[in-house]
Amino acid sequence: MQAPTDIRRPDGAARGRWDCHTHIFGPWQDYPLASNPAYVPAEAPFCALRALHAACGLTRGVIVQAAPYGEDHTALLDALRAGGGAYRGIALISETTSPQTLERLHGAGVRGIRLGMMKHLAGKPDATRMGALLDKIRPLGWHALVHGELPDVLDVVPELLRHGVPLVIDHMARAPVDGSVDLAPLLALLRDANVWIKLSGADRITRGQNDCRAALPTMARLIEAAPDRAIWGSDWPHVNIAYPPPAMPSLLGLLHEACGAGPALLASILSDNPSRLYG
Secondary structure: OOOOHHHHOOOOOOOOOEEEEEOOEOOOOOOOOOOOOOOOOOOEOHHHHHHHHHHOOOOEEEEEOOHHHOOOOHHHHHHHHHOOOOEEEEEOOOOOOOHHHHHHHHHHOEEEEEEEOOHHHOOOOOHHHHHHHHHHHHHHOOEEEEEOOHHHHHHHHHHHHHHOOOEEEHHHHHOOOOOOOOOHHHHHHOOOOOEEEEEOOHHHHHOOHHHHHHHHHHHHHHHHHOOOOEEEOOOEOOOOOOOOOOOHHHHHHHHHHHOOOOHHHHHHHHHHHHHHHHO
16 A cells, blocks of 8 residues: 555644654664674664655654663664654653753753563553653653553553553554453543544554554544544564554555545544654
């Protein structure tokens, strides 16, 4: 599936057209991974990401600090600097991260943290620990990405909302598309004005089959539930998958189809909503 012509045209240049979920890795001689990394990806430097975005008509982006770098944000900060303000960052922090470090990250363009609960990344739903991290970032006006399987997301998000920090549910809560789960509880969470949904990971919930088209009903229902709090991300460079990585134009085309015939809805998801969230 190729992106339709109107998805590639850089309309709304002042607001930009956003890819709200990417990672970068390397070059290794400049940005080596942490010792004993959670996984070892292929090199995917910022210059490659920026060129791909330009080819797809995307003018703004969000770089999420990847687990193999831990709390070493050197690659992320250098990319934000090289992006000249067109990119924002999401950090990984811990209980020992100082207020001075948070201020430095904020000044560089970081606007949130990621709370991971994926078992393959040694995460677990520890609401007390995550709540403490939310308290650290609340004075900065940041938000938090919540990355986990659907049952863990449903368990922890209501408790985390008490901390008054906007929460963005990553990868559509990894909700399977095989009919084995009920989306109603996730849709109910989206009634809260502090809960956002990221329309990323279509390939992950479909295992990359049939151009990820089985994700369309889920995407459409999530968009309908929170059209003003839905954002899109490519998840480039698609780490930890066992199938060919999806092409970014195909993922954009999938979003276009999920939005139906409404160009205003597409503009909200690609431009207006992320501009409000990331500035």
